[in-house]
Amino acid sequence: MTRVLLAWEAGAGRGHVVTLSRVARALAGLAECDAALGWSEHAGEIAPWCEAVYPGVSLPYRREARKARGAPPNATWADYLNDVGFADGERLRANVAWWLDTFARRRIGLLVGDYAPCALLAARIAGIPALAIGTGYGVPPARMPEFPVFLPEYAEREADEAALVAGINHVLGPLGLPPLAALPQVYARAGELVRTLPLLDPYAAWREPGAWLPPVADFGGHADGSGSTAFCYFSTTELASEGLVDALCACRLPLRGFLPGAPDAVRARLAAAGMRIERAPVPVEEIVRTSRLVLNSGQHGILCLALAAGLPQLCLPQHLEQLFHARRAEAAGVARVVWPRSAPGETIGHAIRAAWDDAAMAGRARALARELAPHFVADDLALLRERLRPWL
Numbered sequence: 001m002t003r004v005l006l007a008w009e010a011g012a013g014r015g016h017v018v019t020l021s022r023v024a025r026a027l028a029g030l031a032e033c034d035a036a037l038g039w040s041e042h043a044g045e046i047a048p049w050c051e052a053v054y055p056g057v058s059l060p061y062r063r064e065a066r067k068a069r070g071a072p073p074n075a076t077w078a079d080y081l082n083d084v085g086f087a088d089g090e091r092l093r094a095n096v097a098w099w100l101d102t103f104a105r106r107r108i109g110l111l112v113g114d115y116a117p118c119a120l121l122a123a124r125i126a127g128i129p130a131l132a133i134g135t136g137y138g139v140p141p142a143r144m145p146e147f148p149v150f151l152p153e154y155a156e157r158e159a160d161e162a163a164l165v166a167g168i169n170h171v172l173g174p175l176g177l178p179p180l181a182a183l184p185q186v187y188a189r190a191g192e193l194v195r196t197l198p199l200l201d202p203y204a205a206w207r208e209p210g211a212w213l214p215p216v217a218d219f220g221g222h223a224d225g226s227g228s229t230a231f232c233y234f235s236t237t238e239l240a241s242e243g244l245v246d247a248l249c250a251c252r253l254p255l256r257g258f259l260p261g262a263p264d265a266v267r268a269r270l271a272a273a274g275m276r277i278e279r280a281p282v283p284v285e286e287i288v289r290t291s292r293l294v295l296n297s298g299q300h301g302i303l304c305l306a307l308a309a310g311l312p313q314l315c316l317p318q319h320l321e322q323l324f325h326a327r328r329a330e331a332a333g334v335a336r337v338v339w340p341r342s343a344p345g346e347t348i349g350h351a352i353r354a355a356w357d358d359a360a361m362a363g364r365a366r367a368l369a370r371e372l373a374p375h376f377v378a379d380d381l382a383l384l385r386e387r388l389r390p391w392l
Contacts, residue, residue, distance in 0.1 A: 002109040002392045005102070006035040006046070007116040009095075010059035010084050011138065013235045014260065015301045016114045017042040019133060019195065019216045023112050024049035026384035031392050034106055036119075056102075057095045057118050059084035072156040074320055076147035077140050078183055081117065082159040086186075089171040096122045096172055103128060110391050112193075114138070117186050121168075124188060125176040129391050133193040135215075135300045136201030137321050142188040143206070150202055150324050193387060197304065197375055200328050212375070213383065217304035219376040220284035222369050223311050225362060227292040230352070231282070231311075232257035232275070233302045234295075238318055238341075239266045246345030249273035251352045256290070258282055284309075293356050298322030298337070303329060308376040310369030312362045314355040316341060316348065334365040 004027060006020040017037065024033045024046055035046050036056030047053045062083050074080045085091050099122030102108070111123045111130040115138050123130035132139045140147065149155045161183040168186070169179050180186065195213050198204050230253050239245055239262045248255060248270055255275040259267060271277050284305060287294075294306040298315040303325055306313050313335040315326035329335035336355045338348055355361065377383060 002031045003051075003107055004031045004033050004110045004112060004392075005106065005108045005119075006033055006050070007056060007099075007111060007113040007119040008036070009038045009057045009113075009116040009118055010061070011115040012039075012061075013299060014042045014045070015216065015235075015299060016134075017045050018301065019114050020112065021046040021049060022216060022380060023133065023193075023384060023388070026381045026388060027392075030385065030389065031110070034108070036102065052106075057098055057116075059095075059115075059118070071158050073154045075149050075151075075154050075157045076159070077150075078147045078159040078161045078164065079157065081183070081186070082164065086117075086164055087159075087167060089167050092118065092168065093171045093175070096125070096175060096177075099123075100126055100175070112388075113189075120187060120189055121172060121177060124178070125172070129190040131191045131193055131388075131391065132187060132189045133195065135325075136194055136196040136203055136207075136212075137300070137324060139192055139194050139203075140184055140187050141203050141206040142185050144184040144203075145182055147184060148202070150320060151327065154320060191387075191391065193384070196300065197307070197372065199332065199372075200300070200304070200325050202324060213387070214375055214377045214380055215300065215304035215308075216380075217301050217308055217376070218284035219308050219378050220286075220288045221309070222373075223288050223291070223309050223366060225292075225366060227288075227290050227311070229254045229256045229276075229290050230293040230295055230356060231287050231291040232259065232295040233299070234259050234262065234297060235299060236261040236297075236318070238297050238316065239263070241341060243343055243345040243348055244316060245269065247348035247352060248275065250345070251349055253352065253356055256282070287311075292362070295352070298324075298326030298329075300325055303335075304376075306365070307334065307372060308369060310366035312355060312358060312365040314338070314351055316343075332364075332368060334361060334368050336361070 008016045033050045035050045035053045038058030095118040113119045114134045258278040288309040294313045296302045298317040316338045317323040326337045
């Protein structure tokens with residue numbers, strides 16, 4: 001039986017582990033799975049479906065280093081790769097070598113990587129078939145000549161793609177990597193599982209027809225407009241923003257929150273202000289039935305959940321990937337966006353109230369959900385098994 005390695009290296013939040021756990025569940029009875037995770041906070045969600053779960057390569061985003069050198073926001077995926085260590089030759093070599101060693105020791109026959117560029121490079125060296133899985137934003141097509149700008153308002157490039165290519169070839173050539181001609185070739189793979197909507201894919205023009213699979217977002221039917229709460233999902237460090245906490249406490253709306261990354265003191269403060277704090281994920285059917293508005297950071301999973309349900313959204317992005325997705329939803333008329341993330345509490349509070357009262361946005365959200373219905377499924381396991389089986 002093929003042993004499949006599920007790999008996650010970069011990005012933050014629970015969604016990456018949720019995505020890979022869906023793959024592990026789909027492979028039950030067909031293959032044995034390992035999971036190598038850059039961070040272990042949510043390992044419990046994938047462990048029941050894997051033979052082994054262990055720490056893997058992690059590519060933390062070097063936000064403080066960017067700030068120290070006064071760098072502009074990431075205009076392209078090349079800037080992102082630069083900021084997770086791809087310009088650090090020795091570290092890149094060590095990361096890829098770790099994957100090569102793991103492939104050999106665990107006798108891996110297939111790699112499925114979510115935000116795992118080092119693992120993809122190692123799989124090419126080892127001759128192991130590799131599938132890239134994730135949102136459109138995190139699965140760049142390998143045949144592009146260069147990475148395009150994501151958002152016109154942030155178009156200043158910092159990374160030198162030619163220099164990054166030269167560095168990668170220099171340090172990984174001796175390990176057996178065929179020379180790269182362009183930086184997107186870091187993402188060369190045998191296949192892909194692009195789990196997003198064309199609406200949210202910055203590389204839509206480069207995809208093959210039929211490339212998209214349903215987003216990793218549970219589908220629980222369509223909202224009928226009778227919900228009476230604002231559901232808040234902030235999964236990482238969003239609530240370190242004093243302005244956001246102030247706005248939530250002062251808005252005087254019926255709030256319900258799943259806040260896995262929030263400090264206990266913040267949870268206590270929000271609870272004292274009237275928010276119902278959930279300690280575990282809320283069933284999607286319940287979110288759909290009870291919610292009038294969804295507050296989030298523009299995270300792909302919850303944003304797609306709300307799109308599928310027909311719930312209007314207020315998005316408070318923490319970084320440019322979330323801003324990209326939020327802007328696409330805003331352009332579709334189903335979300336409002338507060339940016340930058342340092343906005344004061346008064347601004348955020350006004351936006352919460354405006355989104356709550358926006359009947360036109362709520363109606364558009366319900367209409368768009370009906371249009372998007374063919375892109376969502378209640379159970380994606382059979383679909384995933386069909387896509388994965390040929391590689392086993």
